[in-house]
Amino acid sequence: MPTPPRPFVSIVMPALNEERYIAEAISSVVPQSDTLDYELLVLDGGSSDRTREIVRDIASRNERIKLLHNERRIQSAAVNVASEACDARTAILIRADCHAKYPEEFAARCVDTLSRTGSSSVVVAMQAVGHHPTQKAIAAAQNSRLGNGGSQHRVAGRSGYVDHGHHAAFDLEIFRALGGYDETAPYNEDAEFDTRLIEAGGRIYLDGSLTIEYYPRSNFRTLATQYFRHGWGRANTILKHGKTPKLRQLLPVLVLVACVGGLVLWPLVGITALLPLAFYLVTCLAWATALAVQARDASILLAAPAAVVMHMSWATGFLVREFAHRRQKLVHRLRDLRARFGTANAGPTP
Structure with missing residues (x-):
């Protein structure tokens, strides 16, 4: 029996001043086979570096890649805009980040996992990777229990149903039905969405075989800013939904x-x-x-x-x-x- 065709996929990549990483991120996440019909939407939040120029150059060689403007700048808005601006055939959204390198046929494998598990969302594991001494040290801290507290999506190879993880794939209909990301919460929008998804009866599946390589911040100043936002966002989600901190x-x-x-x-x-x-x-x-x-x-x-x-x-x-x-x-x-x-x-x- 022939394998049924996979649904049309929109890969969404929020971007803001990502000239160092975006070319590799696009190259690794773009499907290399013809078994997946897709588009890749880069939502730029007003970059002041060469990000848009790089994307336009790549798009000139691949008509499936499109550069869109995200006037609200934040990542949650980028994904929400893409969920409405995507191709009419789109059934699944794949969220991709610039600070990452994706395993082979990442999008197609996310689609297969979504279908096989009957879940509403697929999340993946992430492993931090550094290129120079400070970034390598930051990556080592983030990969260790000292830095991640034993978070499930920080452990490569572990799979199963979870309450949160690094966002990878959504059923578009469900994403829209839940109102997408909460743009009033500029940080921790992924965990906030997961809370609403589970409360609505949805299921989130962590596919540990789809571990991505994540490039952390390269200095302590930007690391401090990032983690301040993480803490602020987590508290905001807990307060909004009346949850108890772990x-x-x-x-x-x-x-x-x-x-x-x-x-x-x-x-x-x-x-x-x-x-x-x-x-x-x-x-x-x-x-x-x-x-x-x-x-x-x-x-x-x-x-x-x-x-x-x-x-x-x-x-x-x-x-x-x-x-x-x-x-x-x-x-x-x-x-x-x-x-x-x-x-x-x-x-x-x-």
């Missing part, structure tokens, strides 16, 4: 509070107040040393400060969003009390 999400917050508390109490209670900070830093250094020995690369020792930056930035972002939420609730409560007592004190009109 232990691995609470640990960075607890460590930050303990370390800052120790520094504050140090002048009052002495050196013992710094024990939590000392224990944390020694743990990070010991972990990085083990990674460096395993890799036989001294530069991996930089995984220690990388982990500290990741933890502290994530926790700070989480707390900033949490405090903003509590402040907003307090303001609303005070307004309600003012309105209530103001009405009570006004008395009857003579």
Whole structure:
């Protein structure tokens, strides 16, 4: 019996100043065989580098590749725009990122997994890869349990139904029915969507055989910004849906509070107040040393400060969003009390 044809696929790639990575990302994600009918939509958020020029050059040799403008700039908006602007034949959306290299026939295999498992969404594992010492150290930290907390989609080869993972493929009809990504949440839009998907009765399948290579940030400053946004976004999703944080999400917050508390109490209670900070830093250094020995690369020792930056930035972002939420609730409560007592004190009109 002949194999039924695969459905038409729209591969969506949000981009903003990605001249270093976008050519390789496109090359690796574009289907190499003729067994998949597709288009690739690059949604550019207003790049100021050569990103658009590179995409136009590639598109001149492949008419299936199209460059679109994402006036709202953020990734969630890019995917939402593509979900409406895609070809009328599209049945499945494939989300692809510029900071990644994809395994052979990635899109076709995502389609097959979606069909085989009967799931609403397919997510994949990711392995961080660095090109120079600092990026290699950041990648090592992100690949280790110290940096990822044991997140399922950070473990290559593990497959099964999950509640979240690195987004790869969606049933377009379901994506639209759920309203796509929440653009009011500029960060963590993937986990927020997964929460709504599961609440609606959908299923998410992690295909560990489709591990992508992810290129992390190349310096600590941009890493701090990225992880602050991750923490802010995770707190926003938790607050929006009334969820309880997982232990691995609470640990960075607890460590930050303990370390800052120790520094504050140090002048009052002495050196013992710094024990939590000392224990944390020694743990990070010991972990990085083990990674460096395993890799036989001294530069991996930089995984220690990388982990500290990741933890502290994530926790700070989480707390900033949490405090903003509590402040907003307090303001609303005070307004309600003012309105209530103001009405009570006004008395009857003579």
